[in-house]
Ligand SMILES: Nc1ncnc2c1ncn2[C@@H]1O[C@H](COP(=O)(O)OP(=O)(O)OP(=O)(O)O)[C@@H](O)[C@H]1O
């Protein structure tokens with residue numbers, strides 16, 4: 014009889030395999046006893062030979078090495094003991110006879126369809142879960158493939174290795190017990206896909222099929238290569254003070270990748286670079302080196318560097334590229350020849366500049382693709398080793414890119430690859446390069462499916478198939494975070510999350526902003542609640558009593574009608590003239606939402622002055638704009654050499670802000686979605702230059718937020734708020750970065766009592782953290798609102814200086830100042846974040862309500878405002894929150 018293709022049989026055949034005993038076989042010497050169990054199940058006790066065969070278990074559990082070996086020992090010594098100790102570990106397992114339903118046992122099995130055929134073939138490995146009086150059979154992808162209920166508890170207690178039974182139409186053979194620990198962590202399923210911990214050397218070899226081919230590995234035999242390699246020396250002195258030496262490969266690595274027995278040579282990072290590195294960057298480079306060399310995740314060569322924004326991911330990658338391009342551990346031979354860097358269009362030139370900044374123009378030859386520099390040029394020339402290209406251009410030039418052999422692929426702002434079905438991901442996956450690095454400043458663990466896509470991109474297959482990942486990790490983790498989950502589900506989810514974090518932690522690194530705080534100047538963050546102007550209040554009330562809003566609240570409108578109402582309210586908060594532009598001057602649009610917006614706003618016309626000209630808008634008609642104008646004047650006067658980054662999410666609003674600059678004679682530059690990619694870096698550079706005469710940098714956060722360094726500015730004003738805290742955080746991180754010389758002031762403007770306050774509350778409340786709004790790509794279209802929530806959104810609070818403060822239930826008398834010490838209070842973590850390491854506080858994570866409560870806060874009427882900037886704007890401000898990071902500056 015064939016022992017079939019069951020994975021455990023295929024992979025672990027070095028031991029004696031248990032015989033398959035067909036259930037119908039009448040040989041009593043083999044089947045001592047057939048225990049009939051309920052309607053659907055028969056237990057066949059195995060042969061004595063099988064029971065006594067120490068090889069049985071390990072042979073069948075080959076791929077599950079470590080975890081199962083321990084289990085084997087237990088089961089051989091005392092199988093029943095193993096069963097009981099496993100159940101003791103589970104939450105509900107009092108494991109008492111009188112409480113059969115709480116007894117949980119796990120077994121590894123092989124299965125096939127029940128039949129009377131003589132020649133059986135096992136179809137697969139599975140895990141049998143016995144709980145009380147019922148069974149569940151799960152395949153190694155975590156899917157249920159069989160169930161049985163209503164059996165006698167006593168009968169279930171006797172399941173042992175080697176037994177064969179029929180369950181739910183399947184014949185199974187018990188191969189061994191699985192500890193509850195291995196089940197809860199999901200380890201027992203890992204044989205299905207070869208997690209890093211259990212990768213076979215074959216898989217490792219596959220991953221590393223020929224890592225040095227690209228650098229022209231010598232085909233000479235060892236005997237023919239006498240002294241050439243014996244004189245190999247490290248490129249830089251590994252013993253020099255402060256030197257950064259990469260860890261040497263271990264024996265296994267050498268066996269796999271140094272077949273020609275080249276001498277081991279220290280890989281030492283160029284001291285020219287090391288001189289500049291922060292300590293977290295030194296660690297980051299070692300991490301990246303180990304990952305791409307296949308030294309951390311057993312032959313997998315991918316990494317995700319998810320350091321928070323501004324930690325210098327670029328420099329860490331440049332150091333990696335430069336090191337690998339010149340050196341290697343085996344005979345000093347370089348590991349890579351060509352590197353592909355894919356990045357958002359606005360950052361192509363930033364990469365180029367960073368290479369230049371850290372390595373000068375002589376060491377490494379960089380080619381960046383733009384209108385005038387095509388991929389063909391890179392292909393034809395042997396001069397360049399690094400190709401920098403935007404994601405968009407990559408798609409357009411994919412065919413040419415595919416003809417080049419890249420040894421290292423770096424995807425900057427790589428969270429965009431979180432969706433494996435998008436074209437960009439598919440295009441990059443089609444490149445045969447195994448050493449893949451994703452860089453991202455946004456958390457990657459917030460959505461478990463997106464997390465899978467990113468992990469699977471850098472290390473394909475490491476978490477198995479998507480369907481097995483869902484069953485084994487995602488579903489239990491999500492289920493455990495449901496309020497209705499049982500204690501047992503919670504523990505299982507936690508264990509699976511911990512296991513997943515442990516598996517992926519080998520090749521994911523995230524450090525928080527705190528690691529560079531000490532290199533940065535102080536940061537003074539302000540949330541400023543601006544009183545709405547009289548016209549704003551009038552129009553706001555009109556909008557709220559409009560038919561559209563009323564219908565929304567009655568649930569009568571379908572689709573995205575509520576978004577149109579929300580959009581109109583947000584525009585109104587920025588400036589009433591933005592609504593006016595929606596109503597006037599255009600013939601009917603083909604887009605129905607535009608038409609709906611127009612009809613919503615039409616009723617407002619009467620409230621506007623006759624012959625209202627939006628271009629001649631008055632600054633006094635918007636509370637926020639008044640505050641902005643005063644603030645800009647204060648900065649200009651009190652800090653004449655400092656510059657301001659002024660951010661909005663909307664182009665139309667940027668137009669208004671641009672007009673304000675013109676009116677007040679402020680020199681400015683502007684970067685929004687319409688700025689040609691080729692010009693972006695130049696605009697940024699010129700603003701950052703100390704010779705720049707610009708006072709203001711107008712930035713559309715969505716278009717240009719990610720990755721930009723705007724350290725030329727030391728004041729950043731967020732004029733409006735986005736549903737997604739990540740967008741705002743991205744924008745706010747542009748100025749408080751390495752290289753910033755001045756104390757940084759961040760001002761977030763909100764209109765008191767309006768929808769802006771509600772959005773802010775949502776950002777900082779638990780709901781905001783646990784909802785859909787965490788990722789950069791998330792916009793309001795993806796947010797679902799209940800009618801209750803809409804009611805709340807569509808309410809104007811006119812009688813409070815700060816509804817957000819009211820909600821904090823703060824016992825303060827406003828006078829009370831708070832220190833910022835309490836900012837270290839851990840933030841509430843999102844339900845699907847993994848493991849405890851992600852619960853660390855971070856200055857870049859959305860604030861929580863309780864943290865905000867610890868900020869200094871005072872009303873606009875407060876007499877002793879020590880901050881001169883706030884002092885200047887208080888007239889139109891109803892409330893302030895302020896927090897200072899690093900030391901208190903002399904403002
Ligand atoms: N060791 C260092 N010394 C001085 N400046 C540094 C150092 N490391 C990085 N920088 C500078 O810090 C700034 C931020 O670095 P970088 O753009 O690489 O950040 P990042 O981690 O990619 O952030 P983001 O996620 O926002 O893209 C850059 O101007 C860079 O030149």
Ligand SMILES: [Mg+2]
Pocket residue numbers: 326327425426720
């Ligand atoms: Mg970056």
